[in-house]
Amino acid sequence: MSENMLSYRKSYYLYISLTLILISYFIYRSQAGIEGSNGGTPQGYILGTLATVLVVWLALLGVRKRSFQSRLGSVKAWVSAHVYLGSSLIVVASFHSAFQLGINIHSFAFLLLLLVIFSGFYGVFAYIRYPAKIVALSNGRSGEESLALLNSLKEEIVATYKELDSELQMTVSSAIERTGIAGSTLDMLLARDKSMMCLTVFGTRVDVVSNRAQQPLIDFVAKRIPRGNRATEPELLLSLLNLLTRRQQLVENLRVSLQLKARMRVWLFIHTPISVALLVALTIHVVSVFFYW
Amino acid sequence: MSQVEHFHIAVIGAGPAGLSAAGRAAWYQKIDGEADRSYVLLEGAPTIANTIVNYQKGKYVMAEPGYLDLRSDFRFSANSRESILESWQATLESNSLNIRFDSKVTEIKPEDGNFRICIQGASPITASFVVLAIGSEGNPRRLGVPGDDLPLLQYTLADASMYQNETIVVVGAGDSAIENALALSASNQVYILNRRGEFSRAKTGNLDAILKAANDEGVSLDCYYNTVVEKVQALDAAESSGKPYKIEINTGDGQKAFPIDRIIARLGSVPARDFLEGMGIEFASDNIRSNPVMNERYESSVPGLYIIGSLAGYPLIKQGMNQGHDVVSFIHGDMIAPVESKLLEKQFRLLPFALSVDQVTQLFQQRTPMLNEMNLLQFRELIIESQLLVCYQSEEVYQNETGRAASIAADSTGSSLASTRIMHAGEFIFRQGDFSSSFFTIIEGEIKLTLKQSGQQIAVLGRGQFFGESGLLSGQPRNCDAAAVGDCILLETPRRTMLKLMNSNDGVADGIDLIFRVRALQAKIAPKSAFDELTVAGFNTKILRFRAGDTIYKPGETGNCLYIVRSGAVVLSHINHENKNIVVGQFQSGSVFGEMALMGDLIRRHYAVASGLTEVIEVTQEEFSRLVRSDTSGIEKLQRDVSAKYVQQNTLDAQPEVGQAMQFFMDQGLGEATNALIIDENLCVSCDYCEKACAETHNGVSRLNRKAGDRYAKLHVPVSCRHCQQPHCMKDCPPDAIHRAASGEVFIDSTCIGCGNCESNCPYDVIRMEYEAPDKPPIWAWLLFGYGADVGEVKDFQPDVEALAKGKKAVKCDACMSIKTGPACVSVCPTGAANRITPDNYLTYLQER
Structure with a gap:
């Protein structure tokens, strides 16, 4: 199996993180005296400094991945370390806080930290799970090739329905024209299908109805097969049905892979801005604690 | 019958070389009207310099090679197509050159000591001397149907x-x-x-x-x-x-x-060659790339008929113009020294001889039997394009000479030509594993070839012998270390010059070829055999050439020979029990295959198929037996390798998915790669940072197209340079701007003239013709204020005025040779999906996935 960001170097950074957690634990447990465990004890300060250094270093990944001449190790190694050390922050920061939470800027910083870390967890999940899923959906085709295939299917469908009656032509062509794959970012994230098609009702009125997952269109064509007017029609309808089902498969696969791709991106729009907010909150937290002295 | 018009010189073709020749002829006519100085310039088209006229509008024409001075009555320096044509047109008119347009020459025939020149649609003329400067493009093949002379x-x-x-x-x-x-x-x-x-x-x-x-x-x-x-x-x-x-x-x-x-x-x-051969002009060999035979005055095998410019094998404008100038001087009896003499003088200054340029040239040629057959023109060119290496045993002399070299270098500014290099005796000339492909000729002294790991000596070579042929012919890294034993003078000739020479000189080609075979036999079969014996065996081997997909042998055949891959790659495969074609081995140049038939199993068990253009040395059972009988030192290793191959083949047979993935790699042409970018689709998150990193480290233009390229079993070979063993792009680069670094990277230097040859020669579409991208505002400006752009290539960027004037240049991957941490596309990949892999690691890569 390919080495991913978790298994990188046999999960070397996992052990580093576990060691870090262990050390933090001993530092935390060594707190004694009248105050007990607290962010303000010498041990608390050590843990706080450690956590701050970690946060700043974690944020520097954004710089590292844009420093193309950097000699500070590969981004792959950074990412693996980022994931494990970032996760260890939950424990280190908790020990620093000594589990004293309230409604104040300090706890707010902690909350932001957790948001960043958990959005990161989603990112790890997405980065590890989705690429293989997307490849499986694409059947070995590149995005462009899939679109080309979609286009050629469309051409074949057009060539086939041209020989059928106008009602059928109208419905099929409207369904193709109104097939929605991408749509807005939200549509992509939810894999929302806004496909529509025109349908003749009562022989004269034309309604625009939903064509979700292309199934209504397929059912419409299938319904026509045993009700053909001409002897040649069933054959044409059958090949049309075949083309439409192939197209359906392709459209649905494209929709899902777009959804997965969108998911692989979207978490960064949470992770990064909150990281910046965290840095600001952290600065306020650090500066403000000096006033307690 | 009217008198046939006669000229002393007829220049054919009004390209740069022809114009320059006519310009010089006009000059002679002007200063010296006494003798017959008449001339005519015949041009088939209605304008001068058709090739340049056909360049795209505004194309910036380069004036390579930079080290060479121009000697012509026409002016030429790097400039836009329009300015150059304008300047030539002006010189043409101000000198009232005797030019005849629309005069297509259909035939040139020797007649009564003159040449009779037939012109389409005009009466024939005669001339005492003919200068052919018609370029190498030849004439377009015509439709050949009724009406094909109509202006439509x-x-x-x-x-x-x-x-x-x-x-x-x-x-x-x-x-x-x-x-x-x-x-x-x-x-x-x-x-x-x-x-x-x-x-x-x-x-x-x-x-x-x-x-x-x-x-x-x-x-x-x-x-x-x-x-x-x-x-x-x-x-x-x-x-x-x-x-x-x-x-x-x-x-x-x-x-x-x-x-x-x-x-x-x-x-x-229609190739120009047919036209020339029709006139009785001899070519150096049957090789399609060979040039007409000429003496140092550009005179062909037909006395009185001279050939210059790209038709003679000199594709650059400046060379052609200089030759035009010189050839007319020669015809008029002025034996002027060519412009190159000055360059030679510079080159020879650091040699420990007190001899004139001509004497040194002569000495060189006497000492190198293989190069003795070359004419002075070719030999001079060979030396100019080569570098001299002078090695000294004594530290004192070495210090003196390096001091002298430094002072000479400080004096001579402007010359970009590689000059003489002073070295210590014993200092490595190249190391095993280096990708250099230049060729070395020993002028004086001795060279020792040794293996890097063991230090084992392979050979000691002396005056007149040569080495480095393996890198030259196979495109593989050097297979040993080379160092001078004592004081020593060497000529290091670049690959391109050597290939050109081999194409035009059968003697040189055969000599290098034989020594390659001899040394391959020595390395692979009989390391301790005497040189004479190996030479005899070398003579008895054959070189076989295959194109991609050609079958070398099939299962069931009786094997009576083994093969050594000289260049390219060979894939072994068989049909397994599920009726699937499974790759069970791949052999790069330098490897032996098919030897199993000579050691036990006589029947071929596999298909051996060439992957890309491949050359193999065939060693028959008879030769093999003779060699191993006289020298048994190599047989142990051969037998060990055979056993290892059996193990590997069966391991691969048990992993059909690996074998099929390997077949995919071979189908992608990765057999001829030295370093290929592979993306593991299981890991790729499509972040495009590989492309962005490429653009950021290469002046804003990416040399990698991630989305493109074929995919198989979650492996993706994106469109990116694979640094071929024998790079296709290097084939026809007029300014010789494409090189291979010692570490293997194939790169384009700043002398690129933007001709696009490499782009069309690359079978993998990895070269782009692009303008220089304008500088971007710093990244923080975009991060903070949204000013400028994120990292990566700006889509459809607008080149600035300067970039537009320079024109499009070829850009390709250089595997980030200037970056210590290696290719940016790989080091920046967040998930480790992108990797650059060498052929010897394909198998491990596929097995570990």
């Missing part, structure tokens, strides 16, 4: 936008035909006529584009396959179609005729 027919297309709303027929199936047809289809009705059933000669990109356009009803372009033109004729103005001509074609299904405005025939060209 053209063989080039300078600017597609000149034609609007016309009906145009493009004839041809090559890239130029397709490109023209596509460009014209924007605002014309276009028909493309293909003699065959498919566009097999076209590049993939063009093929896809034409098929798409032909199937798209919105594009006014139609393809006719298996179709030939039968006749073209003019129509009356009163014709209802309003079109001036009519074409009759045969489509295979029958005849068809329709009115048209224009025909563009892109049928390739």
Whole structure:
């Protein structure tokens, strides 16, 4: 199996993180005296400094991945370390806080930290799970090739329905024209299908109805097969049905892979801005604690 | 019968070389009218310098090689196409040169000590001397049907936008035909006529584009396959179609005729060689790339007939112009020293000889038996393009000479030519594993070749011998270390110069070839055999050449020989129990295969198929037995290797998915790669940082196209340079701007003239012609204020004025050779999906996935 960001170097950074957690634990447990465990004890300060250094270093990944001449190790190694050390922050920061939470800027910083870390967890999940899923959906085709295939299917469908009656032509062509794959970012994230098609009702009125997952269109064509007017029609309808089902498969696969791709991106729009907010909150937290002295 | 017009010199072809020759002839006529100084310049076209006229508008023409001075009555320096043509036109007019346009020479025949020159549509003339400067492109192949002399027919297309709303027929199936047809289809009705059933000669990109356009009803372009033109004729103005001509074609299904405005025939060209051979001019060899035989005064094997410019093998404008100048001087009896003499003088200054340039040249040639056959012109060129290495044993002399070299270097500014290099004796000239491909000739002293790991000595070579042929011919890294034993002088010749020489000189080609075989036998079979014995065996081996996909042997055949891969790669495969073709081994150049038949199992068990252009040395059972009988030292290793191969083959057989993935790699041409970018689709998150990193580390232009390229079993080979063993791109680079670094990277230097040869020669489409991208505002400006752009190439960037003036240059991957941490595309990949892999690691990579 390919080495991913978790298994990188046999999960070397996992052990580093576990060691870090262990050390933090001993530092935390060594707190004694009248105050007990607290962010303000010498041990608390050590843990706080450690956590701050970690946060700043974690944020520097954004710089590292844009420093193309950097000699500070590969981004792959950074990412693996980022994931494990970032996760260890939950424990280190908790020990620093000594589990004293309230409604104040300090706890707010902690909350932001957790948001960043958990959005990161989603990112790890997405980065590890989705690429293989997307490849499986694409059947070995590149995005462009899939679109080309979609286009050629469309051409074949057009060539086939041209020989059928106008009602059928109208419905099929409207369904193709109104097939929605991408749509807005939200549509992509939810894999929302806004496909529509025109349908003749009562022989004269034309309604625009939903064509979700292309199934209504397929059912419409299938319904026509045993009700053909001409002897040649069933054959044409059958090949049309075949083309439409192939197209359906392709459209649905494209929709899902777009959804997965969108998911692989979207978490960064949470992770990064909150990281910046965290840095600001952290600065306020650090500066403000000096006033307690 | 009227008197036939006679000239002392007839120059044929008004390109840069021909113009320069005529300019010099005019100069002689002006200063010295006493003797017969008459001349004529004949040009087949209505304008001068057609090749340059056909360049795209505003193209910036380079003046390589920079180290060479111009000697001509015409001026030339790097400038835009327009300025250069204008300046030449002005010189032509101000000197009132005797030029005749539209005078296509159809035949040149020796007659009564003169040459009789037949001109299309004019009376023949005679001349005492002929200077041929017609370029190497040859004449376009004509349609050869009734009406092909009508003005509707053209063989080039300078600017597609000149034609609007016309009906145009493009004839041809090559890239130029397709490109023209596509460009014209924007605002014309276009028909493309293909003699065959498919566009097999076209590049993939063009093929896809034409098929798409032909199937798209919105594009006014139609393809006719298996179709030939039968006749073209003019129509009356009163014709209802309003079109001036009519074409009759045969489509295979029958005849068809329709009115048209224009025909563009892109049928390739008739090689200039046929024309020259028709005149009795001899060529150095049958090799398609060989040049006409000439002496140092550019005189061909037909006395009185001179050849200059690209037809003579000198494709650069400046070289041709200098030759034009010199050749006329020679004809008039002025034996002037060529411009190159000055360069040689510079080059020889650091040699420990007190001899003149001519004497040194002569000495060199005497000491190198293999190069003795070359004429002075070729030999001089060889030395100029080579570097001299002088090695000294004594530290004192070494210090003195390096001091002298430094002071000479400080004095001579402007010369960019590689000059003499002073070295310590014992210092490595190259190391095992280096990718250098230059060729070394020993002028004086001795060289020791040793293995890097063990320090084991392979050979000691002396005066007149040569080494480095393996890197030259196989494109593989050096297979040993080389160092001078004592004081020593060497000539290091670059690969391109050597290949050109081998193409034009059979003696040199055969000599190098034999020594390659001898050393391969020594390395692979009988390391301790005597040189004489190996030479005899070498003579008895054969070189076999295969094209991609050719079968070398099949299962079931009785094997009676083994093979050593000289260049390219060979894939071993077999059909497994599930009836699937499984790759069980791949052999790069330098490896032995098929030896199993000589050691136990006589029957071939596999298919051996060439992957890419491949050359193998065939060693027969008889030769093999003779060699191993006289020297048993190599047999142990051969037997060990055979056992290891059996193990590997069976391991691969048990992992069919690996074998099939390997087949995919081979189908992608990775057999000839030295370093290929592979993306593991299980890991790729499509962040495009590989492409972005590429652009950021290469002046804003990415040399990698991640989305493109083929995929198989979650492996993706994106469009990116694989640094071929024998790079296709290097083949026809006029300024020799493409090099291979010692560490293997193939890169383009700043002398690129933007001709696009490498782009069209690359079978993997990894070279782009691009303007320089403008500088971007710093990244923080974008991060904080959204000013400028994120990292990566700015899509459709607008080049600035300076970049536009410089024109498009070829850009390609250099595997980030200047970056310590290696290729940026790999080091920046967040998930480790992108990797650069060498062929010896394909297997491990595929097995570990």
